[in-house]
Amino acid sequence: xxxxxxxxxxxxxxxxxxxxxxxxxxxxxxxxxxxxxxxxxxxxxxxxxxxxxxxxxxxxxxxxxxxxxxxxxxxxxxxxxxxxxxxxxxxxxxxxxxxxxxxxxxxxxxxxxxxxxxxxxxxxxxxxxxxxxxxxxxxxxxxxxxxxxxxxxxxxxxx
Amino acid sequence: xxxxxxxxxxxxxxxxxxxxxxxxxxxxxxxxxxxxxxxxxxxxxxxxxxxxxxxxxxxxxxxxxxxxxxxxxxxxxxxxxxxxxxxxxxxxxxxxxxxxxxxxxxxxxxxxxxxxxxxxxxxxxxxxxxxxxxxxxxxxxxxxxxxxxxxxxxxxxxxxxxxxxxxxxxxxxxxxxxxxxxxxxx
Numbered sequence: 001x002x003x004x005x006x007x008x009x010x011x012x013x014x015x016x017x018x019x020x021x022x023x024x025x026x027x028x029x030x031x032x033x034x035x036x037x038x039x040x041x042x043x044x045x046x047x048x049x050x051x052x053x054x055x056x057x058x059x060x061x062x063x064x065x066x067x068x069x070x071x072x073x074x075x076x077x078x079x080x081x082x083x084x085x086x087x088x089x090x091x092x093x094x095x096x097x098x099x100x101x102x103x104x105x106x107x108x109x110x111x112x113x114x115x116x117x118x119x120x121x122x123x124x125x126x127x128x129x130x131x132x133x134x135x136x137x138x139x140x141x142x143x144x145x146x147x148x149x150x151x152x153x154x155x156x157x158x159x
Numbered sequence: 160x161x162x163x164x165x166x167x168x169x170x171x172x173x174x175x176x177x178x179x180x181x182x183x184x185x186x187x188x189x190x191x192x193x194x195x196x197x198x199x200x201x202x203x204x205x206x207x208x209x210x211x212x213x214x215x216x217x218x219x220x221x222x223x224x225x226x227x228x229x230x231x232x233x234x235x236x237x238x239x240x241x242x243x244x245x246x247x248x249x250x251x252x253x254x255x256x257x258x259x260x261x262x263x264x265x266x267x268x269x270x271x272x273x274x275x276x277x278x279x280x281x282x283x284x285x286x287x288x289x290x291x292x293x294x295x296x297x298x299x300x301x302x303x304x305x306x307x308x309x310x311x312x313x314x315x316x317x318x319x320x321x322x323x324x325x326x327x328x329x330x331x332x333x334x335x336x337x338x339x340x341x342x343x344x345x
Contacts, residue, residue, distance in 0.1 A: 056169070056323030062330055063323070066303055072316030074170060085170060092168065095223055096327065102215040103334050135165050154167045155233040157174065 049093040049117065058096040081158060083128045087135070090121035161222070168226040169320045173237040173313040178250035180309050181238035182268060187305070187321075188231045189265025189273035192297040196277035198224035200294065203280050204287045209339070213284060216335055220328050227324065230317055232263050238314075288336045295329035 052058035054071040076082035097114045101107065129139045133147035142148065152158055187193045201221035208214045239261055247256050255270065265273035279290045302322035309315060 053169075056320035057327055059327070062327060064326055066306060066319065066322060069306065069315065069319055071319055072312060074316075081170075084166060088166060088168070088170065091164075091166075095168070095219075098219055099216065099223075099327065099331050102212060102219055103331055105212075136162055138162075148165075154165060154229065155171075155236050157172050157237060158170070 049089050052096065053089040053092045056092075058093055059100075080128075080132050083124065083132075087121060087124050087128060090117050090124065093117045094121065161225070167230055167233060168223070169230060169317055171230060171233050171237065171313075171317050173234060173311070175311055175313065176241045176246070177238050177309070177311060177314070178242050178246055178252055180311070180314060181235045182250060182252060183305060183308055184231065184235055184238070184268075184314075185266055186268040187298070187301060188228065188235065188263070190267035190271075190301070191277045192294060192301050193265070193267075193273075193277075194224050194227040194231055194298075195265055195273060197221075197291075197294055197298065198228055200278045200280065201291065203278055204291070207280075207282045207284070207287075209284055212338070213288075213335060216331055220331065223324070223328075227321060230321065234314065234317060235263060284339050285336065288332050288339065292329055292332045292336060295325045295332060299325035299329070 047055075047058055047060050049058070051071075054074060055063055056071070057063045074085055076085050094114065094117050097110055097117070101110055101114060104110065125135060125139075129135060129141045133150055134141055137148055188195055190196070198221050201217045201224065205214055205217035205221065208217055242250075242261070244256075247253055255264070255266075258264070267273075279287075281287055281290075299322055302318055302325065306315060306318050306322070309318075
């Protein structure tokens, strides 16, 4: 995980290129790859946060599909959506590991993983908020103007 | 206390209005096995949990259910927002429209309003947690019924996600239940 690379990428960001070649752009965003290891407790399976978020489940052995449905592919249509989706992905990993750690508080490996996702998320949230406005009211990006109330709100179609 | 995050737990962008689906989906908002009932059932039960595991798990799952209330509400809002009066009548939602316009109002799929009797709470950790396990399984079953009723990928994605969460919540409650069964005596 190298946020400097992502940050440089964001600064050199060009909307036109993004729109004409979105697949390449998504491929370039390898900042989002994280391997998740759950080596102890009852859930000794590996799944990364990208797949876990798509599934709604970070634990390979707890995943039970329904009929022949496959988890939906999540594709962003612009940079803002892509960054937010990445934040949602890390946030989701934290939610699911949080519930696991409530039950298995002594699992050090999962705790380390939780902290890794937490750091990843913090870095990305700072970048996102600087560019697109606050996600929580106590974010520190509202020095000069009030951005909190600005649309879109989460329930509004974002594209 | 709680803090609002200006983002959904999982992205929802439904482009096609579908009043019929909104009418069924509302049960996961205001029905007996819905997210609102789950959220406040857990958040009520947490006060009388016997140990830190129970207090933490019910607080955290209850909090996640609040995010699911927002997801279901978002789906209903997006499915209904562009509907015309004719379409509302055709879907049999004119009674709902007369009372609430296009505002969100928690009912089940048959229009029965939400009631606090859904917050089953006994003060007995084993009884409460087994109630919660059943609630998660019932909610999973309802999500599967709802999946059978739509072919819109924008709706299917979030429904599949929410269904998985029921499986995880069930598993954690079951783990807690088994621990309490062994260790907690009244």
